[in-house]
Amino acid sequence: MKIPIYLDYHATTPVDPRVLEAMLPHFSVAFGNAASKSHAFGWSAEEAVEAARAEVARLVGATAKEIVWTSGATESNNLAIKGAAQFYREKGRHLVTCQTEHKAVLDSMHALERQGFEVTFLEVEKDGRLDPARLEGALRKDTILVSIMHANNETGVLHPVEELGRITRNAGVLFHCDAVQSVGKVPFDVERVNADLVSLSAHKMYGPKGVGALYVRRKPRVRLVAQMDGGGHERGFRSGTLNVPGIVGFGKAAALALAERDVEAERVLALRERLRKGLLAGLDLVSLNGSLEHRVPGNLNVSFSYVEGEALMMAIKDVAVSSGSACTSASLEPSYVLRAMGVSEDLAHSSIRFGLGRFTTGEEIDFVVRLVVEKVKKLRDMSPLYEMVKEGVDLSRIEWANPH
């Protein structure tokens, strides 16, 4: 068992050795520019890129022509949202999204607001999911785009995207789905979801960082205003020399994901449950953030009452995880996702996100359970709040001295 243990698979994943092997020749031997139409270096690069395109398309049930390469999902989100809004601005100026989206979506929406668009940020239920009725109620005659992610990056909670897609299709509104955290972990098909635009990222599925894709539906055809102008690459959707090694890696990662997904999901789910049950057996006052049933298999986001997240992460320093605590963010604000779900601020400060993945072992999980239980107990012994609760004090009745 290697120390430190990596349990932050939602932040990023290691590149699978098989993916790395596929990429390497394209750095020094087959290094051609895929747009060099006049010689073998270019032709073979183009061939490799097109093979990768077919793999990514297959993973989401699309055709190869519908996949546009980008530098990552942040760019894909920007392209989808701003590109569609700018193209369809004469049709309407209203967009709909939800409060728990990734910052790349939320900030793109805020940018459009500054340009005169109107955005509705829907609330989610306590389990983190969007109620389809809320979406239906928010659509207007001038709505042009809805953007709702499939799996949330912090809680792993899955939105009912098939139902949401049905609603948008009936209303004739474009549906953009950020599927970064779900594709490769759970089944995702662009037809079943009725998605018009889908953001994908390589480094969340054991591919390299710096490459992503945007699915852009052709039937019926979705149009976008390009955000990167230049040589007209990717059918004019996104100019810029293609990151051939990265794309080849993405293609290989996608092929592996499709082949191994279902077996891996079962294995990772079993390990996640081992972790969850182990923690619940060893500790009291542990709460799960978000729906257990509708969740990607490798995610466990829990709050340990009366223990602060960053202090716990320091205590388990041989394990890599993340936290929704304010102390871990540069802005000193606790996780906006947890807050939108109605999780109280102090529980948001006490949250830890465990992300399991392809290379997680049972031995690692057992070690982490023992370590976390030990350290939470130690921090609770140091916690004035835990002491007061054990004495029978009702913390909600106290007037705190420095609410800053």
Next chain:
Amino acid sequence: MAYSEKLIDHYENPRNVGSLDKNDPEVGTGLVGAPACGDVMKLQIRVNAQGVIEDAKFKTFGCGSAIASSSLVTEWVKGKTVDEALSIKNTDVATELNLPPVKIHCSVLAEDAIKAAVADYQKKQGLAPTVKPNTVQGDRTELVEKGVLKSGI
């Protein structure tokens, strides 16, 4: 977060964790912060008849910097008179632990905790309060001069 060795030491080997009897007339208890902010410190001092702090204990709900700051002040107040303890400034704590700018507020809370503990002790003893808790003495210019805080923040 890249923390200094002293900070990590105080976090991993905190000094004086625990509780004193809050009903003891020689004990002053200060409870500052708020759970909603992710920072709550309880600092207790036992003051002898000569006005010297004989013992101090703390409990903290908060990040590594908060725990280290409160551990450090329990070390510092022991053996000091009440007045000397009140002169401990958050800037001293921040400098000693080399707190990153974003964590300076943890040292502010530690200073507040001392003042709150002293105020509680003085109230129990029927003494005139020396200073109101929640006053902060560490000043921005001094922090910038010492290089603890980047100017312009």
